Amino acid sequence: MRLSSAGFSPQPPEGEKRVLNSELWHACAGPLVSLPAVGSRVVYFPQGHSEQVAASTNKEVDAHIPNYPSLPPQLICQLHNVTMHADIETDEVYAQMTLQPLNPQEQKDAYLPAELGTPSKQPTNYFCKTLTASDTSTHGGFSVPRRAAEKVFPPLDFSLQPPAQELIARDLHDNEWKFRHIFRGQPKRHLLTTGWSVFVSAKRLVAGDSVLFIWNEKNQLLLGIRRANRPQTVMPSSVLSSDSMHLGLLAAAAHAAATNSRFTIFYNPRASPSEFVIPLAKYIKAVYHTRVSVGMRFRMLFETEESSVRRELQMGCVVKDVKNVLLHNIESQIERLSVGKLQLVSMILDSYVSYMGTITGISDLDPVRWPNSHWRSVKVGWDESTAGDRQPRVSLWEIEPLTTFPMYSSPFPLRLKRPWPPGLPAFHGIKEDDLGMN
Amino acid sequence: MRLSSAGFSPQPPEGEKRVLNSELWHACAGPLVSLPAVGSRVVYFPQGHSEQVAASTNKEVDAHIPNYPSLPPQLICQLHNVTMHADIETDEVYAQMTLQPLNPQEQKDAYLPAELGTPSKQPTNYFCKTLTASDTSTHGGFSVPRRAAEKVFPPLDFSLQPPAQELIARDLHDNEWKFRHIFRGQPKRHLLTTGWSVFVSAKRLVAGDSVLFIWNEKNQLLLGIRRANRPQTVMPSSVLSSDSMHLGLLAAAAHAAATNSRFTIFYNPRASPSEFVIPLAKYIKAVYHTRVSVGMRFRMLFETEESSVRRELQMGCVVKDVKNVLLHNIESQIERLSVGKLQLVSMILDSYVSYMGTITGISDLDPVRWPNSHWRSVKVGWDESTAGDRQPRVSLWEIEPLTTFPMYSSPFPLRLKRPWPPGLPAFHGIKEDDLGMN
DNA sequence: ATGTAGGCGCTACGCCGACAA
DNA sequence: TTGTCGGCGTAGCGCCTACAT
Numbered sequence: 001m002r003l004s005s006a007g008f009s010p011q012p013p014e015g016e017k018r019v020l021n022s023e024l025w026h027a028c029a030g031p032l033v034s035l036p037a038v039g040s041r042v043v044y045f046p047q048g049h050s051e052q053v054a055a056s057t058n059k060e061v062d063a064h065i066p067n068y069p070s071l072p073p074q075l076i077c078q079l080h081n082v083t084m085h086a087d088i089e090t091d092e093v094y095a096q097m098t099l100q101p102l103n104p105q106e107q108k109d110a111y112l113p114a115e116l117g118t119p120s121k122q123p124t125n126y127f128c129k130t131l132t133a134s135d136t137s138t139h140g141g142f143s144v145p146r147r148a149a150e151k152v153f154p155p156l157d158f159s160l161q162p163p164a165q166e167l168i169a170r171d172l173h174d175n176e177w178k179f180r181h182i183f184r185g186q187p188k189r190h191l192l193t194t195g196w197s198v199f200v201s202a203k204r205l206v207a208g209d210s211v212l213f214i215w216n217e218k219n220q221l222l223l224g225i226r227r228a229n230r231p232q233t234v235m236p237s238s239v240l241s242s243d244s245m246h247l248g249l250l251a252a253a254a255h256a257a258a259t260n261s262r263f264t265i266f267y268n269p270r271a272s273p274s275e276f277v278i279p280l281a282k283y284i285k286a287v288y289h290t291r292v293s294v295g296m297r298f299r300m301l302f303e304t305e306e307s308s309v310r311r312e313l314q315m316g317c318v319v320k321d322v323k324n325v326l327l328h329n330i331e332s333q334i335e336r337l338s339v340g341k342l343q344l345v346s347m348i349l350d351s352y353v354s355y356m357g358t359i360t361g362i363s364d365l366d367p368v369r370w371p372n373s374h375w376r377s378v379k380v381g382w383d384e385s386t387a388g389d390r391q392p393r394v395s396l397w398e399i400e401p402l403t404t405f406p407m408y409s410s411p412f413p414l415r416l417k418r419p420w421p422p423g424l425p426a427f428h429g430i431k432e433d434d435l436g437m438n
Numbered sequence: 439m440r441l442s443s444a445g446f447s448p449q450p451p452e453g454e455k456r457v458l459n460s461e462l463w464h465a466c467a468g469p470l471v472s473l474p475a476v477g478s479r480v481v482y483f484p485q486g487h488s489e490q491v492a493a494s495t496n497k498e499v500d501a502h503i504p505n506y507p508s509l510p511p512q513l514i515c516q517l518h519n520v521t522m523h524a525d526i527e528t529d530e531v532y533a534q535m536t537l538q539p540l541n542p543q544e545q546k547d548a549y550l551p552a553e554l555g556t557p558s559k560q561p562t563n564y565f566c567k568t569l570t571a572s573d574t575s576t577h578g579g580f581s582v583p584r585r586a587a588e589k590v591f592p593p594l595d596f597s598l599q600p601p602a603q604e605l606i607a608r609d610l611h612d613n614e615w616k617f618r619h620i621f622r623g624q625p626k627r628h629l630l631t632t633g634w635s636v637f638v639s640a641k642r643l644v645a646g647d648s649v650l651f652i653w654n655e656k657n658q659l660l661l662g663i664r665r666a667n668r669p670q671t672v673m674p675s676s677v678l679s680s681d682s683m684h685l686g687l688l689a690a691a692a693h694a695a696a697t698n699s700r701f702t703i704f705y706n707p708r709a710s711p712s713e714f715v716i717p718l719a720k721y722i723k724a725v726y727h728t729r730v731s732v733g734m735r736f737r738m739l740f741e742t743e744e745s746s747v748r749r750e751l752q753m754g755c756v757v758k759d760v761k762n763v764l765l766h767n768i769e770s771q772i773e774r775l776s777v778g779k780l781q782l783v784s785m786i787l788d789s790y791v792s793y794m795g796t797i798t799g800i801s802d803l804d805p806v807r808w809p810n811s812h813w814r815s816v817k818v819g820w821d822e823s824t825a826g827d828r829q830p831r832v833s834l835w836e837i838e839p840l841t842t843f844p845m846y847s848s849p850f851p852l853r854l855k856r857p858w859p860p861g862l863p864a865f866h867g868i869k870e871d872d873l874g875m876n
Numbered sequence: 877a878t879g880t881a882g883g884c885g886c887t888a889c890g891c892c893g894a895c896a897a
Numbered sequence: 898t899t900g901t902c903g904g905c906g907t908a909g910c911g912c913c914t915a916c917a918t
Contacts, residue, residue, distance in 0.1 A: 053677060094676040132900060138890070139888095139890070140890065140901090141891080184891095186893065186894075186895095189898075196890095238528075238530055238706050239490060239491060240683050240686065241702045241703060241704050243690060244686035244687045244689075244702075245678050245686050247685075247690050248684070248687070249682045251686065251688070252679075252681060255685070259504075266677055570880090571879080571880080572880055572881090573879090577881080577910080578880090578881095578913090583878080584877060620912095622913080622914090623914065624915075629912095631911075631913095
């Protein structure tokens with residue numbers, strides 16, 4: 001066979017009983033992705049679910065798809081179950097969630113208490129590198145960033161010349177991959193050589209994709225991939241029309257809503273434009289406890305692509321932001337690692353970038369099909385001209401208004417020791433009443 | 439990059455406006471697959487459609503999927519449009535059909551006239567070979583069966599030593615592939631060498647898969663693949679649950695039936711256990727004009743897998759059969775080619791095998807969800823013990839009862855010159871009132 | 877007639893520093 | 898610190914025939 005399967009021990013795919021490591025899943029999903037806690041109450045948006053299908057099939061929802069008047073634009077649900085999976089073909093991570101719409105009485109109750117969810121397990125001791133052309137070329141191996149190798153790879157025996165060892169890493173499907181890890185060259189550097197190229201070709205990695213290494217609790221090295229945002233990764237839909245898919249999720253939600261019975265959805269964070277299962281508390285806070293109006297300034301988090309970040313930094317017009325989950329990350333990492341706060345904060349900051357914009361309108365995204373929906377009800381204009389491909393509409397819970405004053409002061413006095421770059425808006429305090437979201 | 443793309447000229451996938459060659463599509467779909475004629479009336483079976491999803495997602499339809507009482511088990515439809523496609527990733531062929539349920543009055547009319555469909559264009563001048571281990575190994579090229587090369591490849595210039603030429607073939611996506619075609623060795627043979635291996639690796643072909651070459655009307659060489667029946671080709675459904683998919687097709691059909699509006703379905707002949715869009719005439723004939731009863735013997739066509747055929751032939755218990763469309767094939771080929779009838783018939787026969795069995799019962803497959811459905815209403819027992827994986831239930835239009843006498847004599851007196859193998863049931867006449875069905 | 881294997885030339889895979897950036 | 902390149906040794910790709918079935 002052409003594609004060598006050396007180092008690849010096939011697993012029975014049917015079973016899939018093995019539970020995917022949660023931290024590996026989150027690492028592959030990306031830093032901004034969070035899953036609501038099992039047992040908590042969430043809000044489900046058929047529109048957002050539909051957008052995931054549209055983005056995957058690369059086809060907009062057709063006009064002749066019937067309306068579901070009985071299906072409200074948002075469904076308050078009990079989240080019964082969440083399981084993490086990875087696509088057999090692509091290693092894309094996705095989550096399966098079992099939702100149960102609340103009955104009318106429960107829905108009323110839902111607005112009363114502030115629900116405390118548990119923050120999702122964000123990985124702590126891992127590293128993620130975006131592959132360069134050299135990394136994916138057949139000419140050589142993989143250049144390991146120095147700090148990453150020292151942080152997550154087992155220490156080398158430096159009495160050897162050159163120092164080297166065999167690394168065994170398990171991917172999302174529990175297949176083993178073996179790599180030769182060597183420390184050589186002038187100046188000295190960490191490299192993965194033998195075994196690397198078969199991995200690259202088997203996973204069909206290209207420059208721009210990312211790989212990440214992480215330890216599990218059983219002291220095993222895990223290995224995940226995060227593919228670059230392809231222009232469009234067309235899903236093979238040779239078996240069901242995209243229209244039927246749209247209808248399918250609507251019908252499933254409508255039936256569940258009508259009977260208050262459970263239904264199942266798949267959330268693919270890399271394929272979906274936005275999260276469409278939101279913690280109830282986050283939704284309530286954004287919709288009922290935050291005042292927004294046209295003309296208001298806001299900011300919103302995005303995942304980093306190195307290139308754009310550097311460019312923006314040079315232009316001096318990007319605000320880095322720390323919020324919500326990051327606090328959890330920082331605290332836990334500071335406890336575990338003996339690294340300086342500032343260094344750690346800057347490490348984490350490197351994964352995010354926030355863009356600023358102005359609210360230009362508040363209206364229904366689809367007044368016919370989904371009147372009075374909060375999904376993408378906010379029309380926005382982005383500051384950067386480079387943000388041409390950003391969504392012109394966002395949902396309230398995705399943005400952070402800037403003109404409202406912080407209601408509480410931060411419990412975690414984050415102060416940068418170096419001066420705040422001139423021309424940037426001042427950091428405003430981090431709210432502590434985040435209600436446990438994320 | 440690891441996978442060389444030499445000989446691969448990328449096409450814009452978004453457009454997909456180019457129309458797929460019909461004969462190539464049918465060649466890839468296999469000899470038993472036929473598409474109803476555009477404009478004709480057909481019967482659509484939600485159950486069969488559901489089976490296609492189940493087979494693709496490798497997941498049975500869940501019990502908690504709601505019923506669609508308003509959706510009958512079969513829908514008589516006008517077939518407005520049929521387009522042929524091929525999966526970008528796998529080259530799997532599939533068809534997109536636009537159906538419109540007939541209103542009640544039209545439904546009644548439908549049972550009156552016998553509708554004459556046009557037989558689908560089955561390829562005539564082509565060849566198909568199942569790849570051997572040598573064909574797919576990196577050690578060498580592709581061994582072209584002699585008759586195939588002489589029939590479909592351009593004639594070689596035998597003044598050259600050795601005779602050789604460059605073949606250019608276009609795949610289902612109109613990508614060009616170049617192969618060196620050479621006639622050498624002792625004894626002499628046709629081989630594809632340079633260019634073959636990149637094709638094998640790009641298409642990820644393995645031993646057991648088939649390739650086929652065919653000419654289009656513009657005198658271009660076309661190239662398709664037919665993958666072996668993998669144990670299960672799990673569809674990447676990281677974006678929509680199989681439950682939602684089942685619901686989706688039901689909802690689409692129910693909505694279309696309720697409003698007599700058009701809907702769209704995908705038919706993937708290699709993934710679907712059975713055809714679920716049947717020419718109306720074929721349905722009517724099988725259901726209303728054929729008497730079947732428990733204990734009756736029947737036979738049914740299947741596609742050939744060489745190995746099983748050889749084994750069965752040795753056991754002397756297989757009946758090869760010619761029926762319906764085959765007549766069309768034979769006649770057109772005899773006109774075009776100057777090959778003897780017997781030779782041609784035996785060539786075509788090699789693509790089919792029919793298994794025999796006994797009807798053991800007639801009942802609803804799913805009495806709760808789909809009462810009074812003709813879908814797989816016939817419970818059968820197969821003669822061969824090797825047919826353990828065959829469906830225990832079939833539909834009336836899939837089988838050919840043997841105890842009924844032929845209603846008409848054959849217009850095409852097919853007589854084998856060699857004696858009919860002893861122990862085999864006698865050939866019965868071929869019916870001419872096939873109403874254009876395939 | 878055609879699947880497989882041995883022989884063997886040569887491409888390109890992949891391991892190594894040397895350089896910048 | 899790390900991306901890319903020139904260098905090179907060699908595994909294995911791929912073209913040929915021989916042989917068996």
